Amino acid sequence: MAPARTRLHNKDGHVRPFLKWAGNKYQIIDRIRQQLPQGRRLIEPFVGSGAVFVNTRFDNYLLCDNNPDLIHLYTLLQEEGERFIRYCKRLFTGEYNNAESFYQHRERFNQSRNKRQRAALFLYLNRHGYNGLCRYNASGGFNVPFGRYAHPYFPEMEMCYFHEKSANTEFRLAGFEESFASAQPGDVIYCDPPYVPLSSSANFTSYSAGGFDLDQQQHLADLAEASARKGIPVLISNHNTPFTRKAYGQADRLIKFKVNRFISCKGENREDASELLAMFDGI
Numbered sequence: 001m002a003p004a005r006t007r008l009h010n011k012d013g014h015v016r017p018f019l020k021w022a023g024n025k026y027q028i029i030d031r032i033r034q035q036l037p038q039g040r041r042l043i044e045p046f047v048g049s050g051a052v053f054v055n056t057r058f059d060n061y062l063l064c065d066n067n068p069d070l071i072h073l074y075t076l077l078q079e080e081g082e083r084f085i086r087y088c089k090r091l092f093t094g095e096y097n098n099a100e101s102f103y104q105h106r107e108r109f110n111q112s113r114n115k116r117q118r119a120a121l122f123l124y125l126n127r128h129g130y131n132g133l134c135r136y137n138a139s140g141g142f143n144v145p146f147g148r149y150a151h152p153y154f155p156e157m158e159m160c161y162f163h164e165k166s167a168n169t170e171f172r173l174a175g176f177e178e179s180f181a182s183a184q185p186g187d188v189i190y191c192d193p194p195y196v197p198l199s200s201s202a203n204f205t206s207y208s209a210g211g212f213d214l215d216q217q218q219h220l221a222d223l224a225e226a227s228a229r230k231g232i233p234v235l236i237s238n239h240n241t242p243f244t245r246k247a248y249g250q251a252d253r254l255i256k257f258k259v260n261r262f263i264s265c266k267g268e269n270r271e272d273a274s275e276l277l278a279m280f281d282g283i
């Protein structure tokens with residue numbers, strides 16, 4: 001196991017999510033916080049690793065995602081706190097950090113019907129698997145290969161913080177349409193859907209079985225517009241492409257900026273991606 005971090009906050013005062021997650025918004029958290037209006041409750045229809053959740057202060061949260069493994073993990077951490085953290089920690093010993101153990105644990109995860117065991121194994125796979133990817137085959141089996149990290153980090157401090165912060169939080173397994181349907185005046189919605197592809201050959205939309213196509217991207221934009229008309233503000237993040245600029249054409253503001261992030265599965269392939277924040281004010 002890697003030595004525990006001694007500080008929860010990084011030098012800029014940000015908290016890291018306890019899961020590695022493709023497309024997580026830790027790097028651009030200040031940009032997002034600048035745009036998010038105040039409100040009683042923050043709704044995140046695409047919560048992922050919860051980078052926005054752990055770095056904002058709303059009185060209440062409704063955090064949704066359509067990945068059942070993710071939502072079950074959060075629910076167990078919320079309910080059990082330290083007891084669940086201790087249960088997960090047993091998996092983070094050098095003994096289990098080798099290819100043979102990894103594939104045994106992956107098989108156990110895929111066979112397990114026990115929610116608690118599955119949740120702990122999901123965290124183990126996230127930290128020991130290749131690039132922290134979350135990918136399933138057509139039958140729903142987790143199929144990410146071993147990551148070969150010298151010392152996988154056990155995110156104890158980050159999990160404790162997540163647990164404490166989840167006191168006034170509802171986690172819900174839901175598609176984004178259902179999350180929008182739950183919004184009330186006084187809520188603020190932050191949407192971080194899977195990115196639209198930068199080019200036709202790029203395809204990073206398979207976060208969970210099913211993917212997320214351009215029709216769904218357009219439907220999300222339409223829901224944001226309708227929500228704003230009802231007085232509920234919506235912020236959406238995505239790549240800055242001709243498609244997104246058109247889809248978010250009714251937004252009150254489009255904020256564009258560059259960010260250096262991993263674009264390919266190969267860690268060395270970094271690129272400056274152009275990001276877009278679309279703010280639908282809701283007034």
Ligand SMILES: C[S@@+](CC[C@H](N)C(=O)[O-])C[C@H]1O[C@@H](n2cnc3c(N)ncnc32)[C@H](O)[C@@H]1O
Nearest residue numbers: 023024025046048049050051066175176192207
């Ligand atoms: C870009 S990630 C969100 C990252 C998150 N903001 C963070 O900081 O980690 C997109 C998320 O959307 C979820 N997702 C994909 N399709 C969805 C759908 N139709 N409804 C709800 N969630 C969905 C995926 O499981 C994934 O967690």
